Amino acid sequence: MSDKSERQGYWYGLESRKQIGAVDVLNALRDYRAAEAEMRRRTRASMGMGETDLVALRYLLEAERAGRDVGPKELAVRLGVTSASMTSLVDRLVRSGYVTREPHPTDRRALILRPTPGSDQEVRSTLGDMHARMMEAAETLSSEDSAVVVEFLRRMRKAIDGIAVS
Amino acid sequence: MSDKSERQGYWYGLESRKQIGAVDVLNALRDYRAAEAEMRRRTRASMGMGETDLVALRYLLEAERAGRDVGPKELAVRLGVTSASMTSLVDRLVRSGYVTREPHPTDRRALILRPTPGSDQEVRSTLGDMHARMMEAAETLSSEDSAVVVEFLRRMRKAIDGIAVS
């Protein structure tokens, strides 16, 4: 399991070079991606709940605290999954007792998702922890460095977005 | 479909602020992730092949060019998937005619995966294109900026890795 973190290391002897180049950046990006996938797997294993479910639940809790009603549609858009996936995601959350489906007061097609009392606890103790760590890491960046990172990610996104044609 | 790229925008009015902070960084990271997922979906749609399959095939081609034999095990470790997933991945590649399974000369448990002639073309025209764009984007970073990005990604990875406990 722990070999995953190091598995790129031998490709380019990072230690022996002073200059950090494009290849190192892409490798770092790949490593980050792998860590993320691994985290998702662990989360699922440790608490029988995928990361997407967790993020969804947290979003519902935040909305509830702000006094805002949220339905499957908004949640699906926010999380970037299809409405079909959202249906089964909500199924899971309902089955596990974290949320309830309630009818929308005026639109009879729509639903309102309401987190059950006690869900809060569960979420806070897992995802919140990680999010705090990530925020902490991001906060150590100076404003200039933040700009560099944001710009880099933006460019990477552009590079990836432009592959549609073929 | 295009709403995905912008869907965070309204949260924090980026335009109205000069300072770029931690929240912006995390948002950029999330956007990048979404773009990546979208790319994977598109790739699958446009050439009936998932990104993982493509990366696997490219790795095999690279290894072939270097005169190195690669089996499912090494490939699975390299790509960060389980050996079970690798079995079905190889099944797909064989079924599509991109690689063949050949017996290992000395170890009768093991296999050697050999890309068929012509696979090269297919890979080069899709993934290579994107990879080139990403490399290009990474190369515009100065050495100092590269270091910043790499360090940031490394910290993010650490933040994510440390969530195992619970």
Add this chain to the structure above:
DNA sequence: TCAATTGCTTAGACAATCAAGATACATGTC
């Protein structure tokens, strides 16, 4: 009024996972 749109669900396919099984190799002990 009636066609288009919206919100949610269902059905079917696919790629990944885990758990368990079948061979084959490796190593120690007799």
Add this chain to the structure above:
DNA sequence: GACATGTATCTTGATTGTCTAAGCAATTGA
């Protein structure tokens, strides 16, 4: 050498979570 135990490689089967496509019911608006 022969045999037992352990480890490694690959496969299979069941489950999970995602997707697309198609469908139904309610709403909007021309």
